[in-house]
Amino acid sequence: MKLIVAIIQPHRLDAVREALTAIGIEGMTVSEVRGYGRQKGHTEIYRGAEYQIAFMPKLKLEVAVADARLDDAIQALGGAARTGKIGDGKIFVLDLEQALRVRTGETGNDAL
Amino acid sequence: MVNSGDTAWIITATALVLLMTLPALALFYGGLVQAKNILSVLAHCFAVACLCSVLWFLCGYSLAFSGAGPWLGDTANLLLAKVARGSVRAGTAIPESVYLMFQMTFAVITPALIIGAYVERIKFSAVLLISGLWLLLVYVPVAHWVWGGGWLAARGTLDYAGGIVVHVTAGVAALVIAVLLGARHDFPHGIRPPHAPWMVMVGASLLWVGWFGFNAGSALSAGGDAGMALLATHLSAATATLMWMGIEWIKFGKPSLVGAVTGTIAGLAAITPVSGYVGPEAAVLLGALSGGVCFLAVILVKRVIQVDDALDVLGVHGVGGALGSLMLPFLTLLGGGVALSRGVGDQFAVQALAVGVTAVWSAVMTAIITKFAAATVGLRVTREDETIGLDFAAHGETGYHHSAR
Numbered sequence: 215m216k217l218i219v220a221i222i223q224p225h226r227l228d229a230v231r232e233a234l235t236a237i238g239i240e241g242m243t244v245s246e247v248r249g250y251g252r253q254k255g256h257t258e259i260y261r262g263a264e265y266q267i268a269f270m271p272k273l274k275l276e277v278a279v280a281d282a283r284l285d286d287a288i289q290a291l292g293g294a295a296r297t298g299k300i301g302d303g304k305i306f307v308l309d310l311e312q313a314l315r316v317r318t319g320e321t322g323n324d325a326l
Numbered sequence: 327m328v329n330s331g332d333t334a335w336i337i338t339a340t341a342l343v344l345l346m347t348l349p350a351l352a353l354f355y356g357g358l359v360q361a362k363n364i365l366s367v368l369a370h371c372f373a374v375a376c377l378c379s380v381l382w383f384l385c386g387y388s389l390a391f392s393g394a395g396p397w398l399g400d401t402a403n404l405l406l407a408k409v410a411r412g413s414v415r416a417g418t419a420i421p422e423s424v425y426l427m428f429q430m431t432f433a434v435i436t437p438a439l440i441i442g443a444y445v446e447r448i449k450f451s452a453v454l455l456i457s458g459l460w461l462l463l464v465y466v467p468v469a470h471w472v473w474g475g476g477w478l479a480a481r482g483t484l485d486y487a488g489g490i491v492v493h494v495t496a497g498v499a500a501l502v503i504a505v506l507l508g509a510r511h512d513f514p515h516g517i518r519p520p521h522a523p524w525m526v527m528v529g530a531s532l533l534w535v536g537w538f539g540f541n542a543g544s545a546l547s548a549g550g551d552a553g554m555a556l557l558a559t560h561l562s563a564a565t566a567t568l569m570w571m572g573i574e575w576i577k578f579g580k581p582s583l584v585g586a587v588t589g590t591i592a593g594l595a596a597i598t599p600v601s602g603y604v605g606p607e608a609a610v611l612l613g614a615l616s617g618g619v620c621f622l623a624v625i626l627v628k629r630v631i632q633v634d635d636a637l638d639v640l641g642v643h644g645v646g647g648a649l650g651s652l653m654l655p656f657l658t659l660l661g662g663g664v665a666l667s668r669g670v671g672d673q674f675a676v677q678a679l680a681v682g683v684t685a686v687w688s689a690v691m692t693a694i695i696t697k698f699a700a701a702t703v704g705l706r707v708t709r710e711d712e713t714i715g716l717d718f719a720a721h722g723e724t725g726y727h728h729s730a731r
Binding site: 260266267 | 514515516517518519520523574577578580582584585588621624625628629638
């Protein structure tokens with residue numbers, strides 16, 4: 215099993231959810247996070263003064279998938295999150311040792 | 327003889343002016359600070375309102391509005407000793423209780439305006455000490471000079487609702503305190519943006535409505551003067567808003583909400599001294615002027631001389647109030663204006679003297695008061711407390727508890 219951790223533009227969430235649902239991957243966890251990469255930050259102007267916003271608002275998605283579904287999931291997620299502009303985010307993949315569905319006690323791929 | 331219509335209107339206006347401090351100004355300022363300081367700003371406004379109310383009862387009203395000496399009132403009305411149920415304020419048809427309450431709400435909001443200069447870094451004890459002393463040593467004498475029959479009134483100074491008495495005094499004091507207190511530790515480059523611009527808009531909207539009581543209530547009667555002041559107030563606010571919005575749109579490419587509602591307050595401050603003396607054309611003209619002049623003043627203070635008057639009290643309130651006070655003689659010449667008892671040039675000289683003397687008086691006394699506070703209770707919180715935020719550091723509370731439960 216793998217855990218996909220994706221940082222995406224907040225406004226791409228609905229598209230990502232639809233793309234993953236379309237290929238049968240159901241379930242994700244979303245967190246509102248702030249960070250910066252190559253996009254650095256932006257400036258906001260209040261009463262004529264510029265404020266540097268170093269950390270941009272992003273969404274962090276966590277999706278657990280079976281090994282066999284990893285490539286499909288990354289393609290769907292990456293494709294739906296992409297706008298082509300700087301700041302689109304990143305996708306990280308981690309090994310996932312174990313999973314357990316709390317209600318039934320199922321483990322491994324059955325729990326995903 | 328008490329007039330019931332006048333009395334009903336001034337009681338209503340009194341409620342509107344208190345609304346300007348609680349919660350309008352508190353929200354207007356609260357939205358502009360960081361999330362970790364929101365409660366401290368609300369607490370400052372609330373505490374200053376209560377403190378100044380009690381001081382007004384103890385001696386403020388008597389020293390400002392009892393007796394007609396050139397410099398200060400008298401002590402006949404300490405503890406409001408002579409205010410009886412049947413007392414009528416001389417020169418009006420309203421009970422003295424209503425008159426002194428209406429004036430009390432002005433005495434409350436003026437020190438509260440200064441809060442914008444020192445937010446996010448001042449000790450709460452310093453807020454109380456400075457506000458109390460400032461009310462008695464700056465607001466009370468100036469209110470007497472201009473409105474209580476003092477020497478500026480004798481020279482013919484015109485200040486309908488407080489361009490000089492309220493906005494010039496508070497604006498100058500804000501600059502002096504900001505200099506003596508020092509900037510927030512990350513000023514100017516690391517300052518965080520306003521945490522809740524929507525709250526700034528709600529506060530500005532309530533201030534706008536409350537200002538109808540401030541200016542139209544200053545007629546001290548319910549009639550044509552109040553009506554014209556109401557009209558002028560609204561038009562100036564609307565025009566100044568559009569002006570500030572347009573300047574930002576051209577200069578920065580986008581018209582911001584915070585900028586637009588700042589323009590509103592600039593227009594309201596500017597029309598305050600002239601509201602009862604002019605017609606609608608003058609109000610629109612002054613609104614447009616104030617939107618541009620106050621925009622430049624804010625940039626001058628923050629970016630050119632780099633004083634951390636954090637929420638732009640001088641640039642918006644002080645400059646707006648001074649602009650209206652100085653433009654007053656010329657604005658009366660437009661349609662709907664009142665006839666002055668002297669030439670326009672003479673009246674301008676009177677206005678300029680009043681603005682200048684009041685500014686100097688406020689600057690000197692505020693400096694003395696602030697130095698005194700620094701030597702006694704101290705002015706600033708520690709650097710660590712400034713980083714933690716005043717909500718928790720000074721009040722033991724947190725403005726926003728982010729939790730799923």
